[in-house]
Amino acid sequence: MTDPNTFDSHLSYALAAAHRSVSQALNARLKKHGIQIEAWRVMECLDIGQKQTMGTLAKRALINPPALSKLVDRMVSDGLVHRQISARDQRQINLLLTNLGRARMLQIREEVEDQDKVLTDLFDNQSGPLLIQLLTKLAQ
């Protein structure tokens, strides 16, 4: 056991600390674009596959359904996305990026890529991808 008097060697603590630090930094950058991290994730998900349902989006963008509903309300009133009722299942919503939304996403993507580069530069060539791999395993 390593240092029984501290709890910062716990995985859950180290993870929370890293997440806090990284999302604060990213948040500061996205503030310039007037957008939240979650909204950016939604837009990236939509760019990968248009017409996604709220359900699949909630999973991919790491947002609970009620929070996603409200976030999408705001994004609609900001003109970034619009809702379309699915033809095959009237309960489902297909969310679409507007032209404005797509343009904004591309700008923001640069900011995020830049931030990501700063982070991965903290590590050597093996460690960066390894960290992502370990995190991905943890996320299941």
Added chain:
Amino acid sequence: MTDPNTFDSHLSYALAAAHRSVSQALNARLKKHGIQIEAWRVMECLDIGQKQTMGTLAKRALINPPALSKLVDRMVSDGLVHRQISARDQRQINLLLTNLGRARMLQIREEVEDQDKVLTDLFDNQSGPLLIQLLTKLAQ
């Protein structure tokens, strides 16, 4: 560039996904004890060093000062901690665990240790500590 059409290879995404998954699992366990993750972190910090100020606690427990103030209000009314004005600086608060707080912390610690074991068992002997090391580096 690896897989330009997905963003889940971004460190910030992998980190958010892992954090979400881990804190949801931990949260479910702590719910049985009627406590939030943040309150548990505060109690662990107090166990390491009693009489910590709100400022140092905020940093160690990864909580912004206003949120910590409010959390401590709730913990005081739950009888877990109590505030004591510092003798040497009347602006500072020294926070102390009550006997109830200490007892609850010890119960909860078991739950968290157990959860942490489940997580670290996902990895081989090198990877677990390595992950923590990489995360700690990221948190600075």
Added chain:
DNA sequence: TGAAATTACTTTCCAAGTCAACTAAATTCG
């Protein structure tokens, strides 16, 4: 010394998230 600046913490106001209940559409199966 004592006015100005800094530091420690809290409060207020508002934005955002959660849980549980709700609406409505689709599916199941007796």
Added chain:
DNA sequence: CGAATTTAGTTGACTTGGAAAGTAATTTCA
């Protein structure tokens, strides 16, 4: 078929968090 169940998404009541302002104690330095 059609009543019962399941699924998709939203809403509402309530809780929590954040930014900025507020209070009060301490420190700085002219």
